[in-house]
Amino acid sequence: MPVFRKVFNFYYEGFRNMTVGKTLWIIIFIKLFIFFIILKLFFFHDFLGSKFKSDKDKSDYVIEQLLTKPK
Amino acid sequence: MDVSLVDWSRAQFALTAIYHWLFVPLTLGLSFIIAFMESIYVKTGDEEWKKITKFWMTLFGVNFAIGVATGIILEFEFGTNWSNYSWFVGDIFGAPLAVEGIMAFFMESTFIAVMFFGWNKVSKKFHLVSTWLVAAGANLSALWILVANAWMQYPTGMHFNPETARNEMLNFWEVLFSPVAINKFLHTVTSGFVLSSVFVVGISAWYLLRKRNQMLAKRSMLIASVFGFVMSLFLILTGDGSARLLARHQPLKFAAMENLYEGQSNAPLVAVGILKNDNTEPKKKDFLMKLEIPGVLSFMAFQNFDAYVPGIRDLVHGNPEQGIISVNEKIAKGKLAIEALKEYKEAGKTGDTAKADSASAVLNSNFKYFGYGYLEKPQDAIPPIGPAFYSFRIMVALGMWFVLLFILTVFFVFFRKPEKIKWYLYLSVLSIPLAYLASETGWLVAEFGRQPWVIQDLMPASAAVSRLTTGSVQTTFILFAVTFTLLLIADIKIMSKQIKIGPKDGGEK
Numbered sequence: 001m002p003v004f005r006k007v008f009n010f011y012y013e014g015f016r017n018m019t020v021g022k023t024l025w026i027i028i029f030i031k032l033f034i035f036f037i038i039l040k041l042f043f044f045h046d047f048l049g050s051k052f053k054s055d056k057d058k059s060d061y062v063i064e065q066l067l068t069k070p071k
Numbered sequence: 072m073d074v075s076l077v078d079w080s081r082a083q084f085a086l087t088a089i090y091h092w093l094f095v096p097l098t099l100g101l102s103f104i105i106a107f108m109e110s111i112y113v114k115t116g117d118e119e120w121k122k123i124t125k126f127w128m129t130l131f132g133v134n135f136a137i138g139v140a141t142g143i144i145l146e147f148e149f150g151t152n153w154s155n156y157s158w159f160v161g162d163i164f165g166a167p168l169a170v171e172g173i174m175a176f177f178m179e180s181t182f183i184a185v186m187f188f189g190w191n192k193v194s195k196k197f198h199l200v201s202t203w204l205v206a207a208g209a210n211l212s213a214l215w216i217l218v219a220n221a222w223m224q225y226p227t228g229m230h231f232n233p234e235t236a237r238n239e240m241l242n243f244w245e246v247l248f249s250p251v252a253i254n255k256f257l258h259t260v261t262s263g264f265v266l267s268s269v270f271v272v273g274i275s276a277w278y279l280l281r282k283r284n285q286m287l288a289k290r291s292m293l294i295a296s297v298f299g300f301v302m303s304l305f306l307i308l309t310g311d312g313s314a315r316l317l318a319r320h321q322p323l324k325f326a327a328m329e330n331l332y333e334g335q336s337n338a339p340l341v342a343v344g345i346l347k348n349d350n351t352e353p354k355k356k357d358f359l360m361k362l363e364i365p366g367v368l369s370f371m372a373f374q375n376f377d378a379y380v381p382g383i384r385d386l387v388h389g390n391p392e393q394g395i396i397s398v399n400e401k402i403a404k405g406k407l408a409i410e411a412l413k414e415y416k417e418a419g420k421t422g423d424t425a426k427a428d429s430a431s432a433v434l435n436s437n438f439k440y441f442g443y444g445y446l447e448k449p450q451d452a453i454p455p456i457g458p459a460f461y462s463f464r465i466m467v468a469l470g471m472w473f474v475l476l477f478i479l480t481v482f483f484v485f486f487r488k489p490e491k492i493k494w495y496l497y498l499s500v501l502s503i504p505l506a507y508l509a510s511e512t513g514w515l516v517a518e519f520g521r522q523p524w525v526i527q528d529l530m531p532a533s534a535a536v537s538r539l540t541t542g543s544v545q546t547t548f549i550l551f552a553v554t555f556t557l558l559l560i561a562d563i564k565i566m567s568k569q570i571k572i573g574p575k576d577g578g579e580k
Binding site for chain 2: 013043063
């Protein structure tokens with residue numbers, strides 16, 4: 001698989017030879033961890049998805065919201 | 072202080088969008104500037120251009136890495152804080168955002184690797200093509216997001232399904248090529264090009280002040296100022312297009328931007344003005360002082376100096392002579408639409424098809440005023456005038472300054488020794504934060520101006536938010552404020568360090 005090996009080596013050497021890039025990758029991973037593990041998991045649940053299983057239930061809920069909000 | 076759930080949700084979304092937008096415009100514009108520089112390198116074979124390209128590429132990489140995925144938070148917020156809205160628009164947003172995801176992933180992430188890792192591994196031409204594709208990919212990614220935003224300002228190409236309470240896309244091309252979407256895309260990415268050009272000119276000026284890397288600085292200034300000047304002209308052109316579209320599709324935003332209370336023919340543009348409160352009517356503002364240019368507002372709106380531009384009073388209270396219906400009438404139509412939706416659902420439960428058909432007909436004929444049914448009083452339709460008015464003027468004034476800056480830069484680089492003109496160099500450096508300010512105020516005009524709507528005329532923010540506790544939104548607001556501020560500090564620190572280090576191998580012959 002010379003093509004795959006070439007592609008792998010391309011990325012491998014690229015990452016190995018990084019200087020400022022290493023710091024950036026660390027920041028990217030910390031950031032993604034905060035976003036996807038901490039924020040998404042603990043603070044940003046899917047509001048409708050967590051309350052209702054089916055699309056019908058979700059649409060019924062939203063319609064109820066739309067109908068009850070007007071003053 | 073009693074701040075409502077709606078206001079905190081708004082504040083949270085605004086904070087996230089403002090921070091996200093601090094990273095995006097530099098990516099959009101710097102990618103093209105780098106592509107120009109590398110094109111010159113490939114064409115001339117001059118190694119100095121390669122060093123220059125690689126230097127700016129490093130700064131591009133820092134900004135890209137810190138900024139990447141900050142926009143994903145906005146999508147989290149859609150699902151958590153704005154669930155009614157997300158459900159209501161679901162199908163419309165799905166397609167553009169999916170295309171954006173695929174495009175961003177395949178184009179940017181593939182070719183950005185070649186751009187950074189491929190200097191000595193692929194041919195010069197292939198590397199150059201990759202650099203151009205990164206620029207094109209970044210800007211095309213922006214297209215899909217801006218199409219989604221434009222749809223919120225000018226909903227089109229869809230049909231509301233009362234069965235599911237969702238808007239369903241009828242015509243993808245109508246959504247993609249709506250005049251508001253095209254203009255918004257061109258105006259927004261062009262503003263990113265101008266910001267990036269100011270950034271390059273400013274950093275280059277800093278090198279000249281420090282008396283180092285002078286060749287890099289002058290060459291970079293030349294590319295950035297020519298690009299920035301041409302793009303500034305295009306920015307003015309698309310800004311002019313925005314004004315005409317606003318006057319037609321979001322007239323209250325247009326009137327609020329100008330604080331035009333009484334409509335008039337030969338309406339003047341307020342070049343400079345200071346607002347003061349006017350307690351004769353809710354939300355009304357008066358001028359403490361103003362400097363006007365006669366007829367220009369009419370021309371901006373309708374390309375006719377004598378055209379009638381409706382003011383806030385016409386739009387709120389109606390003006391039968393001009394064929395403008397009042398917000399009260401719109402509220403009545405909106406309530407009819409909401410009531411028809413209720414009847415439609417009830418008819419569905421009892422199986423009364425005749426009643427369902429009749430309700431559906433009433434809903435369809437009044438749907439374009441659906442959101443007005445949620446307003447309590449006519450003045451609720453007026454956006455915050457102060458922020459819209461001042462943001463617009465700051466944006467335009469700074470835009471004009473950047474045109475002058477680019478002209479000065481071209482002139483000094485060609486005919487003078489810019490390294491000796493200290494005032495110009497200091498002003499160039501100072502212009503970097505001003506470019507960000509202009510860019511952000513552009514967003515503030517667009518987003519303050521469209522209040523109270525999340526979807527123009529169809530859904531106000533009050534109907535769009537999820538019923539969460541205010542405390543939970545406050546918590547995430549603080550979390551974001553801390554996280555994004557840390558990211559911004561990291562961005563500025565790493566970038567400043569790279570700027571101080573300068574180009575590898577000295578950057579000078």
